[in-house]
Ligand SMILES: NC(=O)c1ccc[n+]([C@@H]2O[C@H](COP(=O)([O-])OP(=O)(O)OC[C@H]3O[C@@H](n4cnc5c(N)ncnc54)[C@H](O)[C@@H]3O)[C@@H](O)[C@H]2O)c1
Protein backbone atom coordinates (compact mmCIF):
# COMPACT_ATOMS: atom_id res chain seq x y z
CA UNK A 1 0.00 0.00 0.00
CA UNK A 2 1.08 3.59 -0.66
CA UNK A 3 -0.07 5.96 2.05
CA UNK A 4 1.26 9.47 2.64
CA UNK A 5 4.26 8.79 0.45
CA UNK A 6 5.20 5.64 2.36
CA UNK A 7 5.18 2.07 1.04
CA UNK A 8 3.66 0.14 3.91
CA UNK A 9 1.59 -2.81 5.13
CA UNK A 10 4.22 -5.55 5.17
CA UNK A 11 3.29 -6.19 8.81
CA UNK A 12 -0.29 -6.97 7.81
CA UNK A 13 -1.61 -10.29 6.57
CA UNK A 14 -1.20 -10.53 2.81
CA UNK A 15 -3.39 -11.77 -0.01
CA UNK A 16 -2.00 -13.35 -3.14
CA UNK A 17 -2.38 -12.15 -6.71
CA UNK A 18 -2.53 -14.93 -9.28
CA UNK A 19 -2.21 -15.08 -13.05
CA UNK A 20 -5.64 -16.10 -14.43
CA UNK A 21 -3.92 -17.92 -17.33
CA UNK A 22 -1.80 -20.20 -15.11
CA UNK A 23 -2.93 -19.70 -11.48
CA UNK A 24 0.74 -18.90 -10.80
CA UNK A 25 1.15 -16.66 -7.74
CA UNK A 26 2.53 -13.33 -8.95
CA UNK A 27 3.00 -11.81 -5.52
CA UNK A 28 1.05 -10.62 -2.54
CA UNK A 29 -0.26 -7.32 -1.21
CA UNK A 30 -1.38 -6.22 2.27
CA UNK A 31 -4.89 -7.00 3.47
CA UNK A 32 -5.69 -3.45 4.51
CA UNK A 33 -8.86 -2.50 6.33
CA UNK A 34 -10.55 0.27 8.28
CA UNK A 35 -7.38 1.52 9.96
CA UNK A 36 -5.43 1.86 6.71
CA UNK A 37 -8.45 3.42 5.01
CA UNK A 38 -8.57 6.06 7.74
CA UNK A 39 -4.80 6.64 7.54
CA UNK A 40 -5.13 7.26 3.81
CA UNK A 41 -7.94 9.78 4.30
CA UNK A 42 -5.88 11.53 6.97
CA UNK A 43 -2.96 11.84 4.56
CA UNK A 44 -5.14 13.06 1.70
CA UNK A 45 -6.95 15.54 3.97
CA UNK A 46 -3.67 16.89 5.37
CA UNK A 47 -2.22 17.36 1.89
CA UNK A 48 -5.35 18.81 0.29
CA UNK A 49 -4.65 22.34 1.55
CA UNK A 50 -1.24 22.59 -0.13
CA UNK A 51 -2.13 20.61 -3.27
CA UNK A 52 -5.30 22.59 -3.96
CA UNK A 53 -3.44 25.87 -3.49
CA UNK A 54 -0.65 24.87 -5.89
CA UNK A 55 -0.80 26.95 -9.09
CA UNK A 56 -2.59 25.02 -11.84
CA UNK A 57 0.57 25.24 -13.97
CA UNK A 58 2.45 23.30 -11.30
CA UNK A 59 -0.18 20.59 -11.03
CA UNK A 60 -0.20 20.41 -14.82
CA UNK A 61 3.57 19.97 -14.96
CA UNK A 62 3.52 17.18 -12.37
CA UNK A 63 0.78 15.37 -14.29
CA UNK A 64 2.81 15.77 -17.48
CA UNK A 65 5.85 14.27 -15.76
CA UNK A 66 3.73 11.35 -14.57
CA UNK A 67 2.44 10.90 -18.15
CA UNK A 68 6.02 10.80 -19.46
CA UNK A 69 7.04 8.11 -16.96
CA UNK A 70 3.96 5.99 -17.69
CA UNK A 71 4.78 6.21 -21.39
CA UNK A 72 8.41 5.25 -20.80
CA UNK A 73 7.25 2.22 -18.78
CA UNK A 74 4.23 1.17 -20.84
CA UNK A 75 5.62 -2.24 -21.83
CA UNK A 76 6.37 -3.10 -18.19
CA UNK A 77 2.97 -1.88 -17.03
CA UNK A 78 1.33 -3.79 -19.88
CA UNK A 79 3.06 -7.00 -18.85
CA UNK A 80 2.01 -6.54 -15.21
CA UNK A 81 -1.56 -6.05 -16.44
CA UNK A 82 -1.54 -9.15 -18.65
CA UNK A 83 -0.12 -11.22 -15.82
CA UNK A 84 -2.71 -10.16 -13.26
CA UNK A 85 -5.77 -9.58 -15.48
CA UNK A 86 -5.20 -11.88 -18.46
CA UNK A 87 -5.80 -9.64 -21.48
CA UNK A 88 -3.43 -10.12 -24.44
CA UNK A 89 -0.21 -8.12 -24.08
CA UNK A 90 -0.80 -5.81 -27.05
CA UNK A 91 -4.28 -5.07 -25.72
CA UNK A 92 -2.79 -4.35 -22.30
CA UNK A 93 -0.26 -1.93 -23.74
CA UNK A 94 -3.14 -0.38 -25.65
CA UNK A 95 -4.94 0.12 -22.35
CA UNK A 96 -1.88 1.78 -20.85
CA UNK A 97 -1.81 4.23 -23.75
CA UNK A 98 -5.56 4.85 -23.34
CA UNK A 99 -5.11 5.28 -19.58
CA UNK A 100 -2.23 7.66 -20.12
CA UNK A 101 -4.39 9.68 -22.49
CA UNK A 102 -6.46 10.76 -19.49
CA UNK A 103 -3.32 11.98 -17.70
CA UNK A 104 -2.20 14.08 -20.66
CA UNK A 105 -5.72 15.40 -21.30
CA UNK A 106 -6.17 16.51 -17.69
CA UNK A 107 -2.63 17.87 -17.41
CA UNK A 108 -3.85 20.43 -19.92
CA UNK A 109 -7.39 20.73 -18.55
CA UNK A 110 -5.91 21.75 -15.15
CA UNK A 111 -5.00 25.10 -16.72
CA UNK A 112 -8.48 25.72 -18.12
CA UNK A 113 -10.73 25.63 -15.04
CA UNK A 114 -12.40 28.90 -15.90
CA UNK A 115 -14.89 30.89 -13.82
CA UNK A 116 -17.30 33.54 -15.05
CA UNK A 117 -18.83 36.87 -14.19
CA UNK A 118 -22.60 37.36 -14.25
CA UNK A 119 -24.22 40.76 -14.82
CA UNK A 120 -25.65 41.75 -11.44
CA UNK A 121 -29.22 42.96 -11.02
CA UNK A 122 -27.98 45.69 -8.64
CA UNK A 123 -25.59 48.48 -9.59
CA UNK A 124 -23.76 48.08 -6.30
CA UNK A 125 -23.04 44.40 -6.75
CA UNK A 126 -20.75 42.22 -8.83
CA UNK A 127 -21.18 38.47 -9.25
CA UNK A 128 -18.22 36.17 -9.78
CA UNK A 129 -18.43 32.40 -10.26
CA UNK A 130 -15.48 30.30 -9.15
CA UNK A 131 -14.83 26.56 -9.42
CA UNK A 132 -13.03 24.96 -6.52
CA UNK A 133 -11.87 21.36 -5.88
CA UNK A 134 -14.35 19.26 -3.92
CA UNK A 135 -11.66 17.95 -1.52
CA UNK A 136 -10.69 14.36 -0.67
CA UNK A 137 -11.90 11.88 -3.31
CA UNK A 138 -12.34 8.14 -2.74
CA UNK A 139 -11.96 6.06 -5.90
CA UNK A 140 -12.94 2.38 -6.12
CA UNK A 141 -12.11 0.59 -9.36
CA UNK A 142 -12.73 -2.75 -11.15
CA UNK A 143 -10.37 -5.49 -12.36
CA UNK A 144 -11.15 -5.37 -16.08
CA UNK A 145 -9.23 -2.14 -16.85
CA UNK A 146 -6.63 -1.97 -14.07
CA UNK A 147 -4.96 1.19 -15.38
CA UNK A 148 -7.57 3.18 -17.31
CA UNK A 149 -10.28 3.05 -14.64
CA UNK A 150 -7.80 4.59 -12.19
CA UNK A 151 -6.35 7.35 -14.39
CA UNK A 152 -9.86 8.23 -15.67
CA UNK A 153 -10.54 9.30 -12.07
CA UNK A 154 -7.18 10.30 -10.63
CA UNK A 155 -6.24 12.44 -13.66
CA UNK A 156 -9.15 14.89 -13.41
CA UNK A 157 -9.21 14.75 -9.61
CA UNK A 158 -5.59 15.88 -9.30
CA UNK A 159 -5.99 18.41 -12.12
CA UNK A 160 -8.92 19.95 -10.22
CA UNK A 161 -6.82 20.21 -7.04
CA UNK A 162 -8.30 17.23 -5.20
CA UNK A 163 -6.36 14.55 -3.35
CA UNK A 164 -7.33 10.90 -3.72
CA UNK A 165 -7.54 7.59 -1.89
CA UNK A 166 -7.81 4.65 -4.29
CA UNK A 167 -8.88 1.04 -3.74
CA UNK A 168 -8.16 -1.10 -6.81
CA UNK A 169 -9.87 -4.47 -7.33
CA UNK A 170 -8.48 -7.36 -5.29
CA UNK A 171 -7.72 -9.20 -8.53
CA UNK A 172 -5.55 -6.47 -10.06
CA UNK A 173 -3.74 -4.25 -7.52
CA UNK A 174 -0.26 -4.56 -9.03
CA UNK A 175 -0.98 -2.22 -11.94
CA UNK A 176 -2.37 0.39 -9.54
CA UNK A 177 0.70 0.15 -7.30
CA UNK A 178 3.00 0.55 -10.31
CA UNK A 179 1.12 3.71 -11.31
CA UNK A 180 1.55 5.02 -7.76
CA UNK A 181 5.27 4.25 -7.90
CA UNK A 182 5.59 6.30 -11.08
CA UNK A 183 3.54 9.13 -9.57
CA UNK A 184 5.98 9.23 -6.67
CA UNK A 185 8.89 9.24 -9.15
CA UNK A 186 7.24 12.13 -11.02
CA UNK A 187 7.34 14.17 -7.84
CA UNK A 188 3.64 14.17 -7.04
CA UNK A 189 3.76 15.03 -3.32
CA UNK A 190 3.13 12.52 -0.56
CA UNK A 191 -0.53 12.30 0.41
CA UNK A 192 -1.88 13.41 -2.98
CA UNK A 193 -2.35 9.84 -4.24
CA UNK A 194 -2.87 7.01 -1.74
CA UNK A 195 -3.46 3.39 -2.82
CA UNK A 196 -5.04 0.94 -0.37
CA UNK A 197 -5.36 -2.78 -0.96
CA UNK A 198 -7.54 -5.11 1.05
CA UNK A 199 -11.02 -5.68 2.33
CA UNK A 200 -13.45 -3.85 0.03
CA UNK A 201 -16.31 -3.68 2.50
CA UNK A 202 -14.20 -2.43 5.42
CA UNK A 203 -12.33 0.11 3.31
CA UNK A 204 -15.47 1.26 1.55
CA UNK A 205 -17.46 1.63 4.75
CA UNK A 206 -14.66 3.66 6.38
CA UNK A 207 -14.63 6.06 3.46
CA UNK A 208 -18.43 6.32 3.25
CA UNK A 209 -18.64 7.25 6.94
CA UNK A 210 -15.79 9.78 6.87
CA UNK A 211 -17.10 13.32 6.39
CA UNK A 212 -13.63 14.38 5.14
CA UNK A 213 -14.27 12.29 2.01
CA UNK A 214 -16.28 14.65 -0.16
CA UNK A 215 -16.68 12.45 -3.21
CA UNK A 216 -17.03 8.79 -4.09
CA UNK A 217 -16.14 7.82 -7.64
CA UNK A 218 -16.86 4.19 -8.44
CA UNK A 219 -16.50 1.97 -11.45
CA UNK A 220 -17.91 -1.53 -11.19
CA UNK A 221 -21.13 -3.45 -11.00
CA UNK A 222 -24.49 -1.77 -10.73
CA UNK A 223 -25.20 -3.79 -7.58
CA UNK A 224 -22.20 -2.38 -5.70
CA UNK A 225 -22.75 1.04 -7.21
CA UNK A 226 -26.21 1.19 -5.65
CA UNK A 227 -24.78 0.23 -2.25
CA UNK A 228 -22.17 2.98 -2.43
CA UNK A 229 -24.73 5.52 -3.58
CA UNK A 230 -26.85 4.72 -0.52
CA UNK A 231 -23.81 4.93 1.77
CA UNK A 232 -22.71 8.27 0.33
CA UNK A 233 -25.96 9.74 1.57
CA UNK A 234 -24.69 9.51 5.18
CA UNK A 235 -22.61 12.65 4.64
CA UNK A 236 -24.10 13.78 1.29
CA UNK A 237 -20.99 13.09 -0.75
CA UNK A 238 -20.80 13.81 -4.48
CA UNK A 239 -21.03 10.54 -6.40
CA UNK A 240 -19.86 9.40 -9.84
CA UNK A 241 -20.88 5.91 -10.91
CA UNK A 242 -19.67 4.02 -13.97
CA UNK A 243 -21.68 0.82 -13.77
CA UNK A 244 -22.83 -2.19 -15.75
CA UNK A 245 -23.94 -2.19 -19.34
CA UNK A 246 -25.86 -4.30 -21.84
CA UNK A 247 -25.00 -2.92 -25.25
CA UNK A 248 -27.24 -3.56 -28.28
CA UNK A 249 -25.43 -3.76 -31.64
CA UNK A 250 -27.90 -2.88 -34.41
CA UNK A 251 -27.18 -3.71 -38.06
CA UNK A 252 -29.62 -2.10 -40.50
CA UNK A 253 -30.14 -3.68 -43.94
CA UNK A 254 -28.24 -0.79 -45.58
CA UNK A 255 -25.13 -1.27 -43.41
CA UNK A 256 -21.67 -1.99 -44.80
CA UNK A 257 -21.76 -5.61 -43.64
CA UNK A 258 -18.01 -6.24 -43.80
CA UNK A 259 -17.36 -3.10 -41.74
CA UNK A 260 -20.06 -4.01 -39.22
CA UNK A 261 -18.58 -7.51 -38.82
CA UNK A 262 -15.11 -6.10 -38.22
CA UNK A 263 -16.43 -3.61 -35.66
CA UNK A 264 -18.47 -6.30 -33.90
CA UNK A 265 -15.36 -8.46 -33.50
CA UNK A 266 -13.74 -5.57 -31.63
CA UNK A 267 -16.82 -4.57 -29.65
CA UNK A 268 -17.76 -8.12 -28.60
CA UNK A 269 -14.42 -9.82 -27.98
CA UNK A 270 -12.19 -7.07 -26.55
CA UNK A 271 -10.88 -8.27 -23.16
CA UNK A 272 -12.64 -11.60 -23.89
CA UNK A 273 -15.96 -9.78 -23.68
CA UNK A 274 -15.19 -8.44 -20.20
CA UNK A 275 -15.81 -4.75 -20.80
CA UNK A 276 -18.75 -2.62 -19.73
CA UNK A 277 -19.39 -1.45 -23.30
CA UNK A 278 -19.00 -4.82 -25.00
CA UNK A 279 -21.85 -5.69 -27.31
CA UNK A 280 -24.14 -8.00 -25.34
CA UNK A 281 -26.88 -8.52 -27.97
CA UNK A 282 -26.81 -8.24 -31.77
CA UNK A 283 -29.89 -7.18 -33.72
CA UNK A 284 -29.66 -7.70 -37.51
CA UNK A 285 -32.38 -6.67 -39.95
CA UNK A 286 -34.06 -9.83 -41.25
CA UNK A 287 -33.21 -9.30 -44.93
CA UNK A 288 -29.45 -9.53 -44.26
CA UNK A 289 -29.25 -11.73 -41.14
CA UNK A 290 -28.07 -14.84 -43.00
CA UNK A 291 -25.36 -13.02 -44.94
CA UNK A 292 -24.24 -11.14 -41.85
CA UNK A 293 -24.13 -14.30 -39.71
CA UNK A 294 -22.05 -16.18 -42.30
CA UNK A 295 -19.51 -13.36 -42.53
CA UNK A 296 -19.39 -12.95 -38.75
CA UNK A 297 -18.86 -16.73 -38.31
CA UNK A 298 -15.93 -16.66 -40.72
CA UNK A 299 -14.32 -13.81 -38.76
CA UNK A 300 -14.92 -15.43 -35.36
CA UNK A 301 -13.32 -18.69 -36.48
CA UNK A 302 -10.09 -16.75 -37.12
CA UNK A 303 -9.83 -15.68 -33.46
CA UNK A 304 -7.25 -17.32 -31.20
CA UNK A 305 -7.85 -17.87 -27.48
CA UNK A 306 -4.98 -18.44 -25.04
CA UNK A 307 -2.45 -17.01 -22.58
CA UNK A 308 -2.20 -13.27 -23.11
CA UNK A 309 1.61 -13.46 -23.18
CA UNK A 310 1.53 -15.74 -26.23
CA UNK A 311 1.87 -14.10 -29.64
CA UNK A 312 -1.19 -13.49 -31.83
CA UNK A 313 -3.68 -14.29 -29.06
CA UNK A 314 -6.97 -12.41 -29.45
CA UNK A 315 -8.80 -13.52 -26.30
CA UNK A 316 -7.22 -14.28 -22.93
CA UNK A 317 -8.72 -16.26 -20.04
CA UNK A 318 -11.73 -15.19 -18.03
CA UNK A 319 -10.80 -13.58 -14.72
CA UNK A 320 -12.05 -16.37 -12.48
CA UNK A 321 -14.31 -19.40 -12.01
CA UNK A 322 -17.36 -17.31 -11.17
CA UNK A 323 -16.99 -15.40 -14.43
CA UNK A 324 -16.82 -18.65 -16.40
CA UNK A 325 -19.85 -20.06 -14.60
CA UNK A 326 -21.91 -16.97 -15.51
CA UNK A 327 -20.94 -17.27 -19.18
CA UNK A 328 -21.77 -20.99 -19.12
CA UNK A 329 -25.15 -20.24 -17.52
CA UNK A 330 -25.93 -17.80 -20.32
CA UNK A 331 -24.79 -20.36 -22.91
CA UNK A 332 -26.91 -23.18 -21.48
CA UNK A 333 -29.95 -20.91 -21.14
CA UNK A 334 -29.66 -19.71 -24.75
CA UNK A 335 -29.56 -23.27 -26.07
CA UNK A 336 -32.41 -24.33 -23.81
CA UNK A 337 -34.53 -21.48 -25.25
CA UNK A 338 -33.93 -22.45 -28.86
CA UNK A 339 -30.65 -20.75 -29.66
CA UNK A 340 -28.45 -22.27 -32.40
CA UNK A 341 -24.69 -22.38 -31.78
CA UNK A 342 -23.08 -21.16 -35.02
CA UNK A 343 -19.52 -20.96 -33.64
CA UNK A 344 -17.78 -21.84 -30.39
CA UNK A 345 -20.00 -22.67 -27.44
CA UNK A 346 -17.46 -24.46 -25.27
CA UNK A 347 -15.42 -23.66 -22.20
CA UNK A 348 -12.00 -25.22 -21.76
CA UNK A 349 -9.09 -25.25 -19.34
CA UNK A 350 -5.47 -24.84 -20.43
CA UNK A 351 -2.55 -24.67 -17.96
CA UNK A 352 -5.20 -23.97 -15.28
CA UNK A 353 -6.47 -20.97 -17.24
CA UNK A 354 -10.25 -20.88 -17.68
CA UNK A 355 -11.41 -20.01 -21.20
CA UNK A 356 -14.60 -19.71 -23.19
CA UNK A 357 -14.49 -19.96 -26.98
CA UNK A 358 -15.63 -16.89 -28.95
CA UNK A 359 -19.23 -17.89 -29.52
CA UNK A 360 -22.10 -16.99 -31.84
CA UNK A 361 -25.69 -17.96 -31.00
CA UNK A 362 -28.28 -17.38 -33.75
CA UNK A 363 -32.10 -17.46 -33.43
CA UNK A 364 -31.70 -15.54 -30.16
CA UNK A 365 -34.93 -14.56 -28.41
CA UNK A 366 -35.55 -11.67 -26.03
CA UNK A 367 -36.34 -14.02 -23.11
CA UNK A 368 -32.78 -15.38 -22.99
CA UNK A 369 -30.51 -14.41 -20.05
CA UNK A 370 -27.82 -13.13 -22.46
CA UNK A 371 -30.39 -10.76 -24.00
CA UNK A 372 -31.17 -9.22 -20.60
CA UNK A 373 -28.23 -9.67 -18.18
CA UNK A 374 -24.63 -8.53 -18.62
CA UNK A 375 -22.78 -11.65 -19.84
CA UNK A 376 -19.29 -10.24 -19.38
CA UNK A 377 -17.93 -12.94 -21.66
CA UNK A 378 -17.44 -13.88 -25.35
CA UNK A 379 -20.99 -14.82 -26.39
CA UNK A 380 -22.62 -12.94 -29.30
CA UNK A 381 -26.38 -13.69 -29.51
CA UNK A 382 -27.90 -12.64 -32.85
CA UNK A 383 -31.61 -11.78 -33.11
CA UNK A 384 -33.35 -10.53 -36.27
CA UNK A 385 -35.78 -7.63 -36.56
CA UNK A 386 -38.11 -6.23 -39.21
CA UNK A 387 -38.40 -2.47 -38.72
CA UNK A 388 -36.46 0.52 -37.32
CA UNK A 389 -39.21 1.21 -34.78
CA UNK A 390 -39.16 -2.41 -33.58
CA UNK A 391 -35.41 -2.53 -33.01
CA UNK A 392 -35.31 0.81 -31.20
CA UNK A 393 -38.00 -0.43 -28.83
CA UNK A 394 -36.18 -3.72 -28.18
CA UNK A 395 -32.80 -1.99 -27.78
CA UNK A 396 -34.20 0.48 -25.25
CA UNK A 397 -36.08 -2.22 -23.31
CA UNK A 398 -33.31 -2.53 -20.68
CA UNK A 399 -32.47 -1.05 -17.26
CA UNK A 400 -29.00 -0.36 -18.67
CA UNK A 401 -28.06 2.67 -20.72
CA UNK A 402 -24.30 2.74 -21.16
CA UNK A 403 -23.31 2.02 -24.79
CA UNK A 404 -25.20 1.12 -27.98
CA UNK A 405 -24.14 0.70 -31.60
CA UNK A 406 -25.93 1.23 -34.92
CA UNK A 407 -24.63 0.47 -38.40
CA UNK A 408 -26.19 2.01 -41.48
CA UNK A 409 -24.83 3.80 -44.54
CA UNK A 410 -27.93 6.01 -44.58
CA UNK A 411 -26.86 9.04 -42.53
CA UNK A 412 -30.40 10.21 -41.84
CA UNK A 413 -31.38 6.78 -40.52
CA UNK A 414 -28.20 6.52 -38.44
CA UNK A 415 -28.84 9.93 -36.86
CA UNK A 416 -32.52 9.12 -36.23
CA UNK A 417 -31.74 5.79 -34.55
CA UNK A 418 -28.78 7.11 -32.53
CA UNK A 419 -30.93 9.95 -31.19
CA UNK A 420 -33.68 7.51 -30.19
CA UNK A 421 -31.35 5.16 -28.30
CA UNK A 422 -31.39 5.71 -24.49
CA UNK A 423 -27.65 5.27 -23.99
CA UNK A 424 -24.86 7.59 -22.86
CA UNK A 425 -22.54 6.41 -25.63
CA UNK A 426 -23.70 5.57 -29.17
CA UNK A 427 -21.27 4.21 -31.76
CA UNK A 428 -22.51 4.98 -35.27
CA UNK A 429 -20.59 2.71 -37.65
CA UNK A 430 -18.04 2.58 -34.82
CA UNK A 431 -17.69 -0.33 -32.40
CA UNK A 432 -14.83 1.12 -30.33
CA UNK A 433 -15.88 4.66 -29.27
CA UNK A 434 -13.78 5.10 -26.10
CA UNK A 435 -11.34 8.02 -26.14
CA UNK A 436 -10.06 10.31 -23.34
CA UNK A 437 -11.53 13.43 -24.90
CA UNK A 438 -15.16 12.24 -24.85
CA UNK A 439 -17.61 12.20 -21.89
CA UNK A 440 -17.89 8.47 -21.08
CA UNK A 441 -20.84 7.41 -18.94
CA UNK A 442 -24.28 5.87 -18.75
CA UNK A 443 -27.95 6.59 -18.36
CA UNK A 444 -30.48 4.71 -16.22
CA UNK A 445 -28.83 1.99 -14.07
CA UNK A 446 -25.52 2.29 -15.92
CA UNK A 447 -24.43 5.20 -13.81
CA UNK A 448 -24.19 8.87 -12.94
CA UNK A 449 -21.73 11.45 -14.18
CA UNK A 450 -19.18 11.41 -16.97
CA UNK A 451 -15.46 10.61 -17.21
CA UNK A 452 -13.24 12.06 -19.92
CA UNK A 453 -13.29 15.30 -21.85
CA UNK A 454 -14.02 18.65 -20.23
CA UNK A 455 -17.11 17.10 -18.62
CA UNK A 456 -14.91 14.76 -16.61
CA UNK A 457 -13.22 17.45 -14.54
CA UNK A 458 -16.53 19.03 -13.53
CA UNK A 459 -17.14 15.93 -11.38
CA UNK A 460 -14.31 17.08 -9.09
CA UNK A 461 -15.28 20.75 -8.82
CA UNK A 462 -17.69 22.69 -6.65
CA UNK A 463 -19.27 25.80 -8.18
CA UNK A 464 -19.25 28.85 -5.90
CA UNK A 465 -20.45 32.33 -6.63
CA UNK A 466 -19.24 35.42 -4.88
CA UNK A 467 -21.64 38.35 -4.60
CA UNK A 468 -19.51 41.46 -4.12
CA UNK A 469 -21.11 44.57 -2.70
CA UNK A 470 -19.31 47.73 -3.92
N1 LIG B 1 -19.23 1.76 -16.69
C1 LIG B 1 -17.93 1.56 -16.70
O1 LIG B 1 -17.12 2.42 -17.08
C2 LIG B 1 -17.39 0.24 -16.22
C3 LIG B 1 -16.04 -0.03 -16.42
C4 LIG B 1 -15.54 -1.27 -15.98
C5 LIG B 1 -16.37 -2.20 -15.36
N2 LIG B 1 -17.67 -1.90 -15.18
C6 LIG B 1 -18.57 -2.86 -14.56
O2 LIG B 1 -17.92 -3.51 -13.44
C7 LIG B 1 -18.37 -4.85 -13.34
C8 LIG B 1 -17.17 -5.79 -13.33
O3 LIG B 1 -16.18 -5.32 -12.45
P1 LIG B 1 -16.06 -5.93 -11.00
O4 LIG B 1 -16.40 -7.39 -11.00
O5 LIG B 1 -14.75 -5.52 -10.43
O6 LIG B 1 -17.21 -5.13 -10.21
P2 LIG B 1 -17.48 -5.12 -8.65
O7 LIG B 1 -18.58 -4.17 -8.46
O8 LIG B 1 -17.60 -6.49 -8.08
O9 LIG B 1 -16.13 -4.51 -7.99
C9 LIG B 1 -15.69 -3.24 -8.38
C10 LIG B 1 -14.84 -2.67 -7.23
O10 LIG B 1 -15.68 -2.49 -6.12
C11 LIG B 1 -15.10 -3.10 -4.98
N3 LIG B 1 -16.20 -3.50 -4.10
C12 LIG B 1 -16.99 -4.58 -4.18
N4 LIG B 1 -17.91 -4.57 -3.19
C13 LIG B 1 -17.67 -3.43 -2.46
C14 LIG B 1 -18.26 -2.83 -1.30
N5 LIG B 1 -19.29 -3.40 -0.69
N6 LIG B 1 -17.74 -1.67 -0.84
C15 LIG B 1 -16.69 -1.08 -1.45
N7 LIG B 1 -16.09 -1.59 -2.56
C16 LIG B 1 -16.58 -2.76 -3.04
C17 LIG B 1 -14.29 -4.24 -5.55
O11 LIG B 1 -13.30 -4.64 -4.61
C18 LIG B 1 -13.70 -3.58 -6.78
O12 LIG B 1 -12.60 -2.80 -6.40
C19 LIG B 1 -19.24 -5.09 -14.56
O13 LIG B 1 -20.59 -4.95 -14.20
C20 LIG B 1 -18.85 -3.99 -15.52
O14 LIG B 1 -19.87 -3.66 -16.42
C21 LIG B 1 -18.23 -0.70 -15.61
Ligand SMILES: O=C[C@H](O)CS(=O)(=O)O
Pocket residue numbers: 144145148274275276277434440
Ligand atom coordinates in the same frame (compact mmCIF):
# COMPACT_ATOMS: atom_id res chain seq x y z
O1 LIG C 1 -15.18 -1.71 -19.06
C1 LIG C 1 -15.40 -0.55 -19.16
C2 LIG C 1 -14.41 0.40 -19.74
O2 LIG C 1 -14.79 1.71 -19.43
C3 LIG C 1 -14.29 0.12 -21.18
S1 LIG C 1 -13.40 1.28 -22.10
O3 LIG C 1 -11.99 0.82 -22.13
O4 LIG C 1 -13.49 2.60 -21.45
O5 LIG C 1 -13.99 1.27 -23.43
